[in-house]
Amino acid sequence: xxxxxxxxxxxxxxxxxxxxxxxxxxxxxxxxxxxxxxxxxxxxxxxxxxxxxxxxxxxxxxxxxxxxxxxxxxxxxxxxxxxxxxxxxxxxxxxxxxxxxxxxxxxxxxxxxxxxxxxxxxxxxxxxxxxxxxxxxxxxxxxxxxxxxxxxxxxxxxxxxxxxxxxxxxxxxxxxxxxxxxxxxxxxxxxxxxxxxxxxxxxxxxxxxxxxxxxxxxxxxxxxxxxxxxxxxxxxxxxxxxxxxxxxxxxxxxxxxxxxxxxxxxxxxxxxxxxxxxxxxxxxxxxxxxxxxxxxxxxxxxxxxxxxxxxxxxxxxxxxxxxxxxxxxxxxxxxxxxxxxxxxxxxxxxxxxxxxxxxxxxxxxxxxxxxxxxxxxxxxxxxxxxxxxxxxxxxxxxxxxxxxxxxxxxxxxxxxxxxxxxxxxxxxxxxxxxxxxxxxxxxxxxxxxxxxxxxxxxxxxxxxxxxxxxxxxxxxxxxxxxxxxxxxxxxxxxxxxxxxxxxxxxxxxxxxxxxxxxxxxxxxxxxxxxxxxxxxxxxxxxxxxxxxxxxxxxxxx
Amino acid sequence: xxxxxxxxxxxxxxxxxxxxxxxxxxxxxxxxxxxxxxxxxxxxxxxxxxxxxxxxxxxxxxxxxxxxxxxxxxxxxxxxxxxxxxxxxxxxxxxxxxxxxxxxxxxxxxxxxxxxxxxxxxxxxxxxxxxxxxxxxxxxxxxxxxxxxxxxxxxxxxxxxxxxxxxxxxxxxxxxxxxxxxxxxxxxxxxxxxxxxxxxxxxxxxxxxxxxxxxxxxxxxxxxxxxxxxxxxxxxxxxxxxxxxxxxxxxxxxxxxxxxxxxxxxxxxxxxxxxxxxxxxxxxxxxxxxxxxxxxxxxxxxxxxxxxxxxxxxxxxxxxxxxxxxxxxxxxxxxxxxxxxxxxxxxxxxxxxxxxxxxxxxxxxxxxxxxxx
Numbered sequence: 031x032x033x034x035x036x037x038x039x040x041x042x043x044x045x046x047x048x049x050x051x052x053x054x055x056x057x058x059x060x061x062x063x064x065x066x067x068x069x070x071x072x073x074x075x076x077x078x079x080x081x082x083x084x085x086x087x088x089x090x091x092x093x094x095x096x097x098x099x100x101x102x103x104x105x106x107x108x109x110x111x112x113x114x115x116x117x118x119x120x121x122x123x124x125x126x127x128x129x130x131x132x133x134x135x136x137x138x139x140x141x142x143x144x145x146x147x148x149x150x151x152x153x154x155x156x157x158x159x160x161x162x163x164x165x166x167x168x169x170x171x172x173x174x175x176x177x178x179x180x181x182x183x184x185x186x187x188x189x190x191x192x193x194x195x196x197x198x199x200x201x202x203x204x205x206x207x208x209x210x211x212x213x214x215x216x217x218x219x220x221x222x223x224x225x226x227x228x229x230x231x232x233x234x235x236x237x238x239x240x241x242x243x244x245x246x247x248x249x250x251x252x253x254x255x256x257x258x259x260x261x262x263x264x265x266x267x268x269x270x271x272x273x274x275x276x277x278x279x280x281x282x283x284x285x286x287x288x289x290x291x292x293x294x295x296x297x298x299x300x301x302x303x304x305x306x307x308x309x310x311x312x313x314x315x316x317x318x319x320x321x322x323x324x325x326x327x328x329x330x331x332x333x334x335x336x337x338x339x340x341x342x343x344x345x346x347x348x349x350x351x352x353x354x355x356x357x358x359x360x361x362x363x364x365x366x367x368x369x370x371x372x373x374x375x376x377x378x379x380x381x382x383x384x385x386x387x388x389x390x391x392x393x394x395x396x397x398x399x400x401x402x403x404x405x406x407x408x409x410x411x412x413x414x415x416x417x418x419x420x421x422x423x424x425x426x427x428x429x430x431x432x433x434x435x436x437x438x439x440x441x442x443x444x445x446x447x448x449x450x451x452x453x454x455x456x457x458x459x460x461x462x463x464x465x466x467x468x469x470x471x472x473x474x475x476x477x478x479x480x481x482x483x484x485x486x487x488x489x490x491x492x493x494x495x496x497x498x499x500x501x502x503x504x505x506x507x508x509x510x511x512x513x514x515x516x517x518x519x520x521x522x523x524x525x526x527x528x529x530x531x532x533x534x535x536x537x538x539x540x541x542x543x544x545x546x547x548x549x550x551x552x553x554x555x556x557x558x559x560x561x562x563x564x565x566x567x568x569x570x571x572x573x574x575x576x577x578x579x580x581x582x583x584x585x586x587x
Numbered sequence: 588x589x590x591x592x593x594x595x596x597x598x599x600x601x602x603x604x605x606x607x608x609x610x611x612x613x614x615x616x617x618x619x620x621x622x623x624x625x626x627x628x629x630x631x632x633x634x635x636x637x638x639x640x641x642x643x644x645x646x647x648x649x650x651x652x653x654x655x656x657x658x659x660x661x662x663x664x665x666x667x668x669x670x671x672x673x674x675x676x677x678x679x680x681x682x683x684x685x686x687x688x689x690x691x692x693x694x695x696x697x698x699x700x701x702x703x704x705x706x707x708x709x710x711x712x713x714x715x716x717x718x719x720x721x722x723x724x725x726x727x728x729x730x731x732x733x734x735x736x737x738x739x740x741x742x743x744x745x746x747x748x749x750x751x752x753x754x755x756x757x758x759x760x761x762x763x764x765x766x767x768x769x770x771x772x773x774x775x776x777x778x779x780x781x782x783x784x785x786x787x788x789x790x791x792x793x794x795x796x797x798x799x800x801x802x803x804x805x806x807x808x809x810x811x812x813x814x815x816x817x818x819x820x821x822x823x824x825x826x827x828x829x830x831x832x833x834x835x836x837x838x839x840x841x842x843x844x845x846x847x848x849x850x851x852x853x854x855x856x857x858x859x860x861x862x863x864x865x866x867x868x869x870x871x872x873x874x875x876x877x878x879x880x881x882x883x884x885x886x887x888x889x890x891x892x893x894x895x896x897x898x899x900x901x902x903x904x905x906x907x908x909x910x911x912x913x914x915x916x917x918x919x920x921x922x923x924x925x926x927x928x929x930x931x932x933x934x935x936x937x938x939x940x941x942x943x944x945x946x947x948x949x950x951x952x953x954x955x956x957x958x959x960x
Binding site: 069093094095114115116117118119123212214215218220516519520523526527529532533534536563565566567570571572573574576577579580581583 | 620626743750754762820821823825826845846864866867869872873874879881888890892895
């Protein structure tokens with residue numbers, strides 16, 4: 031058999047690798063959508079595209095449960111469909127070739143997106159030593175979505191490349207492919223760097239871990255080919271891979287229209303963009319307010335709608351995802367509008383996004399105060415003007431504190447970077463008036479913007495009881511309802527009774543839903559304590575990596 | 588008024604209530620829903636003396652040793668419960684306590700002789716014998732003590748099924764924190780944050796909270812909460828049948844029916860008071876998991892997906908069972924070390940006391956009389 035060059039094999043079939051491709055991108059390019067088998071024998075594939083959902087697991091060179099979306103495709107690798115119960119024999123991992131690293135910077139920044147990079151530049155320029163840790167190979171975060179080796183696709187990606195370059199030039203140490211799995215008082219962070227342990231003991235920490243997407247839960251949402259809108263965008267922007275030829279988008283918010291247009295420009299046939307909210311012209315006041323606050327962004331938004339019209343892609347307002355079914359190797363997406371009319375289309379991939387969930391695990395672990403934001407249905411981290419949380423020397427910026435958008439994250443980063451450095455005796459934080467003024471404007475813009483969408487938590491009461499809520503443990507709405515009647519009180523009790531949230535993603539998708547269901551059943555308001563208890567590891571971590579960290583800390587003691 | 592008020596809805600309280608309700612008693616359970624040990628338990632069924640306990644509490648070893656027959660009986664009791672209310676995913680394939688050098692082997696040999704005298708089924712295995720039943724052990728392991736009575740179960744399944752059985756029997760469950768107890772001439776009363784609960788008799792199955800409740804009744808029980816750390820991995824093929832421990836170091840390791848490996852064994856978590864769940868310390872996750880990786884190297888490539896912490900209860904090593912001195916209507920039911928294992932057995936002994944047949948002769952040394960002033 032002639033092997034294309036470079037390539038890896040997937041269950042024996044050769045898969046060509048485009049420069050910089052992830053395993054998930056290379057497989058998607060070849061039309062493979064099912065990557066693993068669940069414990070109940072169901073196929074799963076790429077879903078979040080950012081290392082959160084743990085659904086795109088594959089076995090790589092004998093090592094099970096590697097995330098295809100976060101693993102670079104390597105020439106000659108042997109990639110296999112992940113079985114539910116891998117043999118221990120194949121799971122032996124050689125100790126990492128390089129010793130663990132222990133870093134003690136003035137400022138550690140967790141997350142290299144808009145907020146994190148801006149914070150790094152500000153703190154470093156003030157004279158503090160700075161280390162930035164980012165999950166992806168190339169930092170930039172979910173807004174700037176950088177790629178390895180490909181030229182910037184547009185202004186947004188170009189801006190991210192410039193910010194990254196600026197952060198490097200500032201002298202901050204930026205380390206990619208880092209999974210921070212432990213956050214402890216001190217603060218002390220323990221991370222995995224491709225099997226190698228990384229221990230970080232900074233004087234001050236700035237958390238800039240961003241957000242992940244809230245999906246439109248409906249029957250069939252776990253089928254391979256169904257993914258978050260951001261996952262599809264990463265495939266395209268970072269790897270120039272289309273999630274499929276025929277695509278449909280659903281949910282609510284400006285990202286859906288943007289990505290639909292990007293994919294259509296890239297050659298995909300987008301059948302529809304379903305938007306849960308009414309058309310923007312039904313919110314004239316909010317629209318006017320947004321236009322006054324940021325005419326540029328509003329113009330960009332209108333341009334996107336125009337672009338969709340140019341491609342002949344309909345925007346279906348007041349329309350939600352009803353269910354997804356398998357249909358001859360493709361997917362049938364059934365939408366339902368507010369009058370109950372159903373429409374369906376046959377597609378290869380479905381993109382969904384209906385708001386965001388903050389990645390606030392580190393903040394909650396370290397005990398930072400949170401308050402529940404009903405409008406967005408998620409927790410917001412309390413901070414002072416300088417972005418310091420209720421915990422001394424712990425700062426937080428951007429979407430991990432509650433949704434605010436990339437421009438606000440960048441401003442918050444600047445403010446936090448400068449303030450944190452000043453607190454350590456590097457420079458001062460007096461001259462931040464311009465940033466604070468702009469930030470206020472951005473926040474008002476965000477408020478107006480989201481009034482035009484519908485990302486508030488929606489009722490699941492009309493959903494069939496067999497709808498899966500917990501992707502990992504395959505727990506249905508019916509099982510949760512049954513659990514609610516037997517085990518009331520706290521979502522932790524529900525978890526122990528039903529196994530909801532006990533899987534690899536650690537309750538990131540089912541947790542917020544379960545929390546609200548328990549709150550409704552017990553007639554109590556949602557707050558920080560009504561969520562699953564924050565626990566390490568923040569993300570699943572290999573035992574080999576824990577062993578390496580333990581040896582490193584023992585030696586340094 | 589209820590016939591029996593059970594304070595504490597963990598494994599002891601639940602089984603006590605079920606056994607009483609089965610004889611027709613009207614039972615109410617009041618549970619504080621705060622840091623219950625049973626809801627955080629990791630499902631080891633312990634019989635052999637745990638090296639961790641012997642090291643930490645040398646003065647209590649005599650009590651533990653005297654209790655050995657009860658551990659054997661307790662696992663048998665679990666087997667009966669599993670048949671009646673299960674499945675609890677109960678497996679009794681035995682437990683291995685590993686040795687890495689001759690000194691540890693000598694320690695195990697001595698321990699084994701003491702345990703055998705109390706009727707525990709134990710045997711010393713060399714490496715070649717180990718290879719036949721546990722080939723996944725690290726090369727440094729030279730032998731182990733095998734205790735055939737030991738096993739494991741899934742406490743989530745057990746708790747859930749027992750709770751369902753209790754509901755079916757009409758047992759009332761209330762969530763409230765009991766602040767103090769009052770012993771009246773014709774009844775007993777518990778005063779909680781939300782209300783007062785009166786019954787003919789009362790069972791205190793409040794684990795680490797027992798001491799605070801009985802203090803005012805003139806009996807000082809030194810019950811303490813000991814927050815412990817646990818880890819669980821993602822699922823893999825089932826290969827580890829035994830409960831695995833170490834002759835000198837703190838660890839329990841086992842594989843659940845789900846394929847997940849649970850690593851625990853008494854590493855400390857940080858107490859944050861009764862209203863907060865204990866915090867996980869970095870030294871415990873690192874030390875505990877690293878030790879597991881050394882003993883079973885083949886797990887190095889799988890991932891830990893969650894850790895948690897729960898309250899173990901310690902007093903003087905032995906169980907505390909029977910009527911409180913001077914307060915015959917108040918029956919104590921607090922298991923000694925490895926409380927989840929002992930839970931159902933302790934519940935049965937407490938039920939005997941509630942029903943008036945008194946504490947079984949072989950259990951007289953567990954009477955709370957030993958703490959009376």
